Amino acid sequence: MKKIVGIICGAIAAAVAFSVVALADSHVPSSVKARQAVMQLNNYYLSILGNMASGKTKYDAKLAVASAKSLSLVEAEGIDQSTMWAPGTSTAELGDATRAKPEIWSTWPAIMEPIKGIKVSIDAMVNASGTLEGLQSTIGDVGKSCAACHKYRSGK
Ligand code: HEC
Numbered sequence: 001m002k003k004i005v006g007i008i009c010g011a012i013a014a015a016v017a018f019s020v021v022a023l024a025d026s027h028v029p030s031s032v033k034a035r036q037a038v039m040q041l042n043n044y045y046l047s048i049l050g051n052m053a054s055g056k057t058k059y060d061a062k063l064a065v066a067s068a069k070s071l072s073l074v075e076a077e078g079i080d081q082s083t084m085w086a087p088g089t090s091t092a093e094l095g096d097a098t099r100a101k102p103e104i105w106s107t108w109p110a111i112m113e114p115i116k117g118i119k120v121s122i123d124a125m126v127n128a129s130g131t132l133e134g135l136q137s138t139i140g141d142v143g144k145s146c147a148a149c150h151k152y153r154s155g156k
Contacts, residue, residue, distance in 0.1 A: 028097040035084035035100075038074060045071040046142065049129065053139045059132040068122070068129040071142075076122040091154050099154045114149035121145045 045067045051057040052064055073079070090102040104111055121141040128134030 028094070029086075029089060031084045031086050032089050032094065032098050032100075035081060036098075038079070038081060038084065041074045042071060042146065045074070046139075046146070049125070049135060049139055050143075052132070053136045059135070061130050064129040064132075064135055065126070068126045068135075072122045072126050076119045101152050101154050104152045111149065111152055114145060114152075117148055118142070118145035 048057075048067045049064060049071075052059045085100070085104065087105050089098060090100050090105060091098055092102045121138070121144070125135065125138040125142050128138045
């Protein structure tokens with residue numbers, strides 16, 4: 001079948017582009033958005049791995065190792081998050097814009113314990129995720145480590 005490709009030569013009106021400011025978002029510091037983006041990446045890679053571990057998707061060794069390594073880069077060793085967790089960015093100051101509890105700062109450095117835990121558990125998963133059994137036997141500890149730190153996350 002012959003496809004007829006219509007070429008539309010339209011004179012594009014030089015519309016004045018008004019930048020639309022999302023008012024609801026305007027009070028959220030970029031540091032907060034960045035750390036929430038980190039958490040979304042955590043969730044993204046852990047979901048890929050979790051779906052394989054549970055049999056929801058087919059186990060793929062290459063993808064499993066790549067996802068575990070990516071999770072490690074994001075959460076365990078790769079990127080500097082220090083400026084994302086600036087003082088003055090908890091629920092006490094920013095309300096609904098964040099779920100980070102003030103305890104992160106008031107009990108500092110207590111949060112380093114769960115952070116240490118997640119590094120150990122992610123390392124173990126990186127090393128083991130080349131087989132389905134290895135992935136299955138290590139992913140639970142990663143999930144527990146995420147949860148251990150989420151005591152610093154408000155429930156709203
Ligand atoms: C260092 C402690 C810590 C670790 C480790 C941690 N989280 Fe979080 N997580 C938080 C805090 C605090 C928030 C709230 C951040 C905010 O709203 O500013 C959060 C938020 C989230 C969110 C919501 C993000 C959004 O868009 O609002 C998801 C999803 C999430 N974490 C998943 C994970 C997963 C999966 C892991 C493990 C791989 C993990 N987290 C490890 C502390 C942690």
